[in-house]
Structures are given as C-alpha cells and as structure tokens.
Amino acid sequence: MLQIFILVAATASVYAVTNQCFNCNGVPAQEDCDVLIQCGENESCFVRKSTQYNGKPLFESGCFSKPTCDTLNQIAGLGKREAGLTNCFECCYTGNRTHPCNNKLCGTPPSRERKCFSCSDALHPDDCETIIPCSEDSICYAGSYRHPFSHEIRYNLGCQHKDTCRVFQSLAHGHVSSSSHGDSVETSHCNDCCDDDYCNIGLCGIPKRVKPIFTYKPNNSTLRPDLEGVILVCKTEPVSNATIHWEFKGLTGSSALSNGVKVSSAPNNVNLTIFPAHQGDMGEYICVATNSVGTSTTSAFLRPK
Ligand SMILES: *[C@@H]1O[C@H](CO)[C@@H](O)[C@H](O)[C@H]1NC(C)=O
Ligand SMILES: *[C@@H]1O[C@H](CO)[C@@H](O)[C@H](O)[C@H]1NC(C)=O
Ligand SMILES: *[C@@H]1O[C@H](CO)[C@@H](O)[C@H](O)[C@H]1NC(C)=O
Ligand SMILES: *[C@@H]1O[C@H](CO)[C@@H](O)[C@H](O)[C@H]1NC(C)=O
Ligand SMILES: *[C@@H]1O[C@H](CO)[C@@H](O)[C@H](O)[C@H]1NC(C)=O
Ligand SMILES: *[C@@H]1O[C@H](CO)[C@@H](O)[C@H](O)[C@H]1NC(C)=O
Numbered sequence: 001m002l003q004i005f006i007l008v009a010a011t012a013s014v015y016a017v018t019n020q021c022f023n024c025n026g027v028p029a030q031e032d033c034d035v036l037i038q039c040g041e042n043e044s045c046f047v048r049k050s051t052q053y054n055g056k057p058l059f060e061s062g063c064f065s066k067p068t069c070d071t072l073n074q075i076a077g078l079g080k081r082e083a084g085l086t087n088c089f090e091c092c093y094t095g096n097r098t099h100p101c102n103n104k105l106c107g108t109p110p111s112r113e114r115k116c117f118s119c120s121d122a123l124h125p126d127d128c129e130t131i132i133p134c135s136e137d138s139i140c141y142a143g144s145y146r147h148p149f150s151h152e153i154r155y156n157l158g159c160q161h162k163d164t165c166r167v168f169q170s171l172a173h174g175h176v177s178s179s180s181h182g183d184s185v186e187t188s189h190c191n192d193c194c195d196d197d198y199c200n201i202g203l204c205g206i207p208k209r210v211k212p213i214f215t216y217k218p219n220n221s222t223l224r225p226d227l228e229g230v231i232l233v234c235k236t237e238p239v240s241n242a243t244i245h246w247e248f249k250g251l252t253g254s255s256a257l258s259n260g261v262k263v264s265s266a267p268n269n270v271n272l273t274i275f276p277a278h279q280g281d282m283g284e285y286i287c288v289a290t291n292s293v294g295t296s297t298t299s300a301f302l303r304p305k
Contacts, residue, residue: 019093020100020275021045023062023228030059030103035221036229036275039063045102049088057087061102064091115197115215115237116140118158125155126201126209131237134159139195141165142203146189157200165193198237211296212242212289216269218300225282225304229275232300234287236268242289242296244270249283277302 022045024033030047039045039062046064049057069091092101113136119128125142134140141160144153160168168191190204202208216235223230236242246263248256257263258281262273274281286299 019045021063022100022102026058026060033061034231036100037062042066044069044091044093045100046091047102047105049106051087114139116159116200117198120156121154123152123154125157125206128157129213131213137162139165139193140200141193142200142206144190144204155206160193168193198239201239208239209293210240211294212236212240212291214298217298220301222303222305223277225279226276229277232272232285234270236289238268240291242291244287244289246272247286247288
C-alpha cells in the first residue's frame with residue numbers, strides 16, 4: 001500500500017504543476033466526458049455548451065488560454081451575443097489528478113430522477129435486471145398479486161407516481177396479506193413504494209438477490225499516446241452489494257496496471273485514472289463485479305489515435 005502511494009505521489013508530482021482537464025469534442029452531457037488532457041502552464045479548463053439545431057445541448061471541453069478566460073468571464077451576457085448558439089462558456093483552474101475541475105461547469109446539475117428496477121409479471125423478481133429512470137414525480141414501486149389461473153405470485157417492478165404511492169402507504173398493512181409455504185413467506189396483494197435508487201428489490205418480500213448490475217460502464221476511447229488520458233468509471237447499483245475490481249492483460253490488481261494508473265474506490269464504484277496513457281496502457285480493461293449471486297463484467301478498449 002505504501003509502495004503504491006509513493007508511486008502515485010511521485011507520478012503526480014511530475015504533472016502537478018498544471019491543470020488536467022476533461023477534453024471532449026461534443027458530448028450530449030458534460031458528465032459523459034471521460035477523456036483527460038494535460039493543459040499548459042497558462043491554460044485553464046473550459047466548458048462550452050451550445051444548442052444544436054435539433055434543440056439538444058452539446059458540450060465541448062478542454063484547455064483554453066487563462067488570460068482569455070479571465071477576460072471572457074468578466075464579460076456579462078457573452079452567450080447572448082453569440083446569436084444563441086453558445087449558451088454558456090465557463091473556465092476553471094483548480095483541477096487535480098482525480099477530479100479535473102471542468103466536469104460540472106455550464107449548469108449540469110446531477111439528475112434528480114430515481115432509477116428503479118423494472119420487470120412485469122415476474123415469477124422471480126430477484127432475477128430482474130432491467131433498470132429504468134423514473135420521471136421526477138415518480139419513485140420506485142413493487143407490487144405482487146396472485147395469478148388468477150396459475151395461482152402463482154407474480155411481481156411488477158417499476159416507477160409509480162408519488163401520489164399513488166401515498167395512497168398505497170396509507171392503506172399499507174390493510175392490503176398486504178401473507179401466507180406461509182413451508183419456510184418461505186409469500187406476500188400476495190402487496191403494493192409498496194420507496195424513495196431511493198434501486199430500492200424496489202426488497203419490497204413486498206422480494207429477496208435482494210441480484211447479480212451485480214452496472215449503472216455506469218466505461219466507454220471505449222481513442223487517445224493520443226503520452227498526451228491524453230482517460231477516467232474509466234465502473235459503477236454498480238448498491239442493492240446487490242458487489243465488490244469491484246479491474247483486470248488488464250489477464251492480470252488483476254496493482255500488478256496489472258502501470259505505475260501511473262490511479263485507482264479510486266468507493267462503495268459500488270471503482271475508477272481508474274490513466275493519465276497520460278502510454279502505448280503500453282492501450283488494450284482492454286475489464287471491470288469485474290462479484291457478489292454472492294454471481295459475477296458480471298464489462299469492458300472498455302483504449303486505442304491509440
Ligand atoms: C458511451 O458511448 C455511448 C455511445 O456512443 C454514449 O451514448 C454514452 O453517453 C457514452 N457514455 C460515456 C460515459 O461516455
Ligand atoms: C505563462 O505566463 C507567464 C507570465 O505571464 C510567462 O512568464 C510565461 O512565459 C508563460 N508561460 C508559457 C508557457 O507561455
Ligand atoms: C481533488 O479534488 C477532490 C474534489 O475536490 C478532493 O476531494 C481531493 O482531495 C483532491 N485531491 C488532491 C490530490 O488534491
Ligand atoms: C468497444 O470496442 C469493442 C472492440 O472493438 C467492441 O466490441 C464494443 O462494441 C465497443 N463498445 C462500444 C460501447 O462501442
Ligand atoms: C456486502 O458484502 C460484503 C463482502 O463482500 C459482506 O461482508 C457484507 O456483509 C455485505 N453486506 C450486505 C448488506 O449484504
Ligand atoms: C468516478 O468517476 C465518476 C465520474 O467522474 C465520479 O462521479 C465518481 O465520484 C468517481 N468515483 C470515485 C470513487 O472516485
């Protein structure tokens with residue numbers, strides 16, 4: 001661990017002088033940008049948001065002359081003067097190695113929509129693997145009913161309007177009936193909601209047994225070797241309680257990665273910061289998520305430009 005730290009610290013100090021910035025040439029959301037570039041001594045990071053002819057926003061980002069940014073930042077109403085094409089232009093200077101500063105410029109607030117498991121008439125709801133975003137006035141829902149012909153218990157998972165959920169909750173236990181079959185308790189005629197991402201596995205007696213499901217997968221990137229880098233993001237929904245690791249060239253752990261690669265971990269989320277990416281860093285990076293039910297993998301290729 002100490003060794004890794006020293007390597008990281010030593011590598012960081014080489015590039016510590018200046019900003020690292022996200023560098024993308026047109027992505028639908030600035031959060032989608034995962035390519036890093038090293039900016040010059042007198043440069044800052046920028047984000048330019050423009051509106052395309054189809055009405056959708058487009059984000060560009062990278063390095064920009066610091067003095068010019070300072071000047072532009074002082075001019076009010078810049079966007080308006082550019083005939084409505086550029087809606088926003090912002091710079092920042094305080095980037096660092098794992099968190100370049102220009103990932104949240106130009107008003108990209110984190111989305112407030114809930115993400116919920118979604119499956120219809122499922123016999124085995126704990127196998128549900130589909131995740132959908134709910135509209136802002138909806139939260140996660142689970143319901144169960146006894147099928148009229150087969151008499152099996154079936155489950156519906158998805159989004160439900162908050163008002164409807166309030167009704168379910170006020171009726172709560174009056175409409176939930178449980179029956180015992182051997183040692184398992186099945187809950188029929190249940191309607192329940194919860195206000196957390198992915199929380200509807202677990203309602204209505206559904207066991208939380210799901211294989212890890214990725215909520216954020218790393219993308220393929222084409223990079224200029226020694227000049228550009230990338231943050232590979234791998235994230236799973238929290239319900240399945242997965243542990244995540246990366247593999248590269250058939251190896252696992254720090255031995256698989258070159259010295260300059262920084263690993264940052266949080267529960268359900270392990271990122272690799274590869275900056276700058278050298279020729280030897282090119283290849284397939286595999287994110288492996290494992291829990292008590294099974295293993296899921298996803299991968300991204302880094303290719304030289
Ligand atoms: C990954 O690529 C897909 C398809 O090009 C794109 O829709 C998506 O936004 C990208 N995601 C990230 C995190 O870059
Ligand atoms: C950056 O700006 C400083 C002060 O204006 C100047 O002395 C220096 O040469 C500049 N560096 C580069 C790489 O342009
Ligand atoms: C980088 O920025 C993040 C978020 O602002 C901060 O938590 C982290 O400590 C910073 N790292 C360094 C090495 O300055
Ligand atoms: C990434 O590249 C691999 C190999 O070329 C390809 O099979 C895969 O579909 C690509 N992924 C995306 C999201 O484009
Ligand atoms: C999550 O998994 C870890 C081991 O991977 C285990 O120690 C922990 O008890 C699990 N937590 C829950 C809530 O299942
Ligand atoms: C991984 O990267 C994503 C996107 O840049 C960020 O939101 C997340 O906090 C990072 N996770 C860790 C553990 O650094």
